[in-house]
Amino acid sequence: MSKSFWSKYYERYQQLRSQVCIGLDSQLDKLPPCLDSARNPIWEFNRAIIDATRDYATAYKPNLAFYLADGVRGLEALYQTVQHIPAEIPVILDCKVGDIGSTMAGYVTAFFKDLKVDAITINPLMGSDVLKPLLELEHSFAFALALTSNPSAEDFFHKVNMKQQVADWINGFDPQRIGAVVGATQSSDLAQMRKLLPGRIFLIPGVGAQGGDLQAVLQHAIHSKAEPRILINSSRGIIFAGKGNDFAAKAAEAARDLYLSCKDI
Amino acid sequence: MSKSFWSKYYERYQQLRSQVCIGLDSQLDKLPPCLDSARNPIWEFNRAIIDATRDYATAYKPNLAFYLADGVRGLEALYQTVQHIPAEIPVILDCKVGDIGSTMAGYVTAFFKDLKVDAITINPLMGSDVLKPLLELEHSFAFALALTSNPSAEDFFHKVNMKQQVADWINGFDPQRIGAVVGATQSSDLAQMRKLLPGRIFLIPGVGAQGGDLQAVLQHAIHSKAEPRILINSSRGIIFAGKGNDFAAKAAEAARDLYLSCKDI
Numbered sequence: 130m131s132k133s134f135w136s137k138y139y140e141r142y143q144q145l146r147s148q149v150c151i152g153l154d155s156q157l158d159k160l161p162p163c164l165d166s167a168r169n170p171i172w173e174f175n176r177a178i179i180d181a182t183r184d185y186a187t188a189y190k191p192n193l194a195f196y197l198a199d200g201v202r203g204l205e206a207l208y209q210t211v212q213h214i215p216a217e218i219p220v221i222l223d224c225k226v227g228d229i230g231s232t233m234a235g236y237v238t239a240f241f242k243d244l245k246v247d248a249i250t251i252n253p254l255m256g257s258d259v260l261k262p263l264l265e266l267e268h269s270f271a272f273a274l275a276l277t278s279n280p281s282a283e284d285f286f287h288k289v290n291m292k293q294q295v296a297d298w299i300n301g302f303d304p305q306r307i308g309a310v311v312g313a314t315q316s317s318d319l320a321q322m323r324k325l326l327p328g329r330i331f332l333i334p335g336v337g338a339q340g341g342d343l344q345a346v347l348q349h350a351i352h353s354k355a356e357p358r359i360l361i362n363s364s365r366g367i368i369f370a371g372k373g374n375d376f377a378a379k380a381a382e383a384a385r386d387l388y389l390s391c392k393d394i
Numbered sequence: 395m396s397k398s399f400w401s402k403y404y405e406r407y408q409q410l411r412s413q414v415c416i417g418l419d420s421q422l423d424k425l426p427p428c429l430d431s432a433r434n435p436i437w438e439f440n441r442a443i444i445d446a447t448r449d450y451a452t453a454y455k456p457n458l459a460f461y462l463a464d465g466v467r468g469l470e471a472l473y474q475t476v477q478h479i480p481a482e483i484p485v486i487l488d489c490k491v492g493d494i495g496s497t498m499a500g501y502v503t504a505f506f507k508d509l510k511v512d513a514i515t516i517n518p519l520m521g522s523d524v525l526k527p528l529l530e531l532e533h534s535f536a537f538a539l540a541l542t543s544n545p546s547a548e549d550f551f552h553k554v555n556m557k558q559q560v561a562d563w564i565n566g567f568d569p570q571r572i573g574a575v576v577g578a579t580q581s582s583d584l585a586q587m588r589k590l591l592p593g594r595i596f597l598i599p600g601v602g603a604q605g606g607d608l609q610a611v612l613q614h615a616i617h618s619k620a621e622p623r624i625l626i627n628s629s630r631g632i633i634f635a636g637k638g639n640d641f642a643a644k645a646a647e648a649a650r651d652l653y654l655s656c657k658d659i
């Protein structure tokens with residue numbers, strides 16, 4: 130990796146002033162029917178989506194699950210997709226891995242050296258051992274799950290005050306290496322998380338499909354107006370905006386709409 | 395899946411009276427040199443290891459990281475490996491996934507329907523939403539991380555009383571569907587976890603290489619002498635017992651030794 134995620138993100142944001150992260154949750158059975166006969170439908174779909182939306186994206190975020198669900202062909206599609214994303218746009222692999230030692234080193238090799246993404250998401254439950262192999266690799270970056278937006282986030286994040294604990298833990302690491310995944314469902318949570326994690330880049334899922342409120346995010350989750358340090362992820366809302374032959378044009382429209390809605394904070 | 399993990403495990407245990415789970419952490423750069431020129435070294439290695447050790451194994455546990463680290467060829471090796479494991483021996487994919495909704499459904503499809511393993515490991519941090527897609531699939535099984543054996547388990551499992559919280563959470567699910575990963579480093583933890591999780595199948599990493607004490611496990615972690623309900627995983631200690639042409643025979647020896655050490659509780 131010749132350039133760190135932090136610098137790529139920073140330069141891309143300065144150039145585009147976009148908060149938009151496009152989630153490539155390219156589930157095989159949701160692709161437009163016109164791709165049914167493609168040799169590798171997920172790859173063909175992603176190529177068209179990327180070509181159509183690249184002017185609005187500060188980052189792309191493929192989610193590993195949807196690629197593994199299509200087996201070896203799916204993993205091939207993931208490799209082709211990452212290669213196809215323009216070098217100046219950082220790629221975050223959403224994999225939520227959280228293992229230790231040689232296992233985590235295996236993931237770090239697979240994702241940063243072989244697949245060549247710029248950042249990954251990680252699950253912090255096993256503690257700081259999770260980050261060791263990653264931090265040893267120059268220029269790598271991880272977004273740690275700090276608060277998720279799903280209903281059963283109640284089970285642990287809220288119940289055992291995991292928010293505070295994970296935030297304290299994240300604050301022990303360099304903001305240029307470790308960001309935070311912060312769910313967008315409750316605006317009071319957003320404000321609290323920003324207070325707990327000043328200056329950190331937030332990767333924010335849950336806007337749109339999961340009911341998160343964009344205005345609340347723009348108001349409460351930003352670091353500052355000059356440097357918001359937020360990536361607002363939208364997956365299905367963009368990539369599945371259309372089902373016809375014009376699916377890529379519809380994705381571009383949806384990406385542009387989100388881009389414009391975020392632009393003036 | 396024609397048979398549940400629970401029944402396969404139960405029948406295999408009754409037949410073999412073995413606690414041994416063999417971890418297929420088949421890291422490419424640790425394989426015996428005699429496999430250097432193989433078309434797919436990980437697959438050739440695993441085939442030999444499985445053929446040599448199958449008489450001692452109540453389960454096999456490949457760890458996803460080491461397969462993804464070898465890219466598309468690694469994923470092919472994983473598919474071939476799972477196919478090669480005799481149908482009566484349950485396969486646990488160690489992937490520690492913990493996501494929600496369609497993402498988790500993607501993993502469930504990938505692992506249970508496509509790859510056809512019998513169980514997976516999961517990270518419970520995001521709460522019960524993580525288990526929904528899995529529990530909807532008949533016969534599937536997951537081991538939830540209940541206590542890990544790495545040094546930084548201190549960061550969360552101990553510090554915020556996560557052990558008790560996760561145990562309470564696990565107890566809300568059917569023991570025939572949800573087991574527990576319980577690290578083997580501290581014997582006082584083992585006794586506490588068995589008390590917290592009566593009747594549950596424990597998948598126990600950390601014996602051997604990571605310093606866990608086998609006798610402590612056999613004394614403190616079992617459900618009962620008649621039905622211990624423990625799977626003691628050993629990975630490197632078995633699969634990398636030898637580095638020469640006789641690596642498979644050495645693996646068989648190590649598997650048999652562990653098998654015999656566990657046999658008389």
